[in-house]
Amino acid sequence: DAKTTQPPSMDCAEGRAANLPCNHSTISGNEYVYWYRQIHSQGPQYIIHGLKNNETNEMASLIITEDRKSSTLILPHATLRDTAVYYCIVRAQGGSEKLVFGKGTKLTVNP
């Protein structure tokens, strides 16, 4: 079963920041937080992952709370092409490599 909880849907205006929350209150010390997104009829695309420090790459920023029980994915300047389902997944280092997907958040970027 997925170990994360996300809102089913969110809307964002084009050009604005999109902040997608994720709760993972049962996360273990060796589990990383991964974010993927899936654009309609395509395979999931890796976005970013982190353990406890905030992370940033060319696609997004990941903010993890100090207690690691929740995180936020930030798309700084959302575009129409960012409309997708965003999945927050916890995955252990040293354990099974498989990713268990929850229901994700359907982000709609509006013009």
Next chain:
Amino acid sequence: GAVVSQHPSRVICKSGTSVKIECRSLDFQATTMFWYRQFPKKSLMLMATSNEGSKATYEQGVEKDKFLINHASLTLSTLTVTSAHPEDSSFYICSASQGGRLISPLHFGNGTRLTVT
């Protein structure tokens, strides 16, 4: 970055026939590959884990005799849907792990849309 290629992207077959789907890691060796299926407006459901040179591990409720998985090399895994029926119509997606780097992200293929008539 790492690329996973899946073929075919779409396939239509008649009920009772078998369909083979290929998943290739193009620029890395994948010791482990994963197969998922996804129904419309649903999330991805893991079907099985495929390890090179050994038998696949199936998730609970997935029929191993119906969904045959072969991982004969470090760059290729195949999923064969045997005696397909309309209820097997779905979106099948593979992912691959570079192995040995357990915090590295998994890379996904672009999926195969199977329609059984």
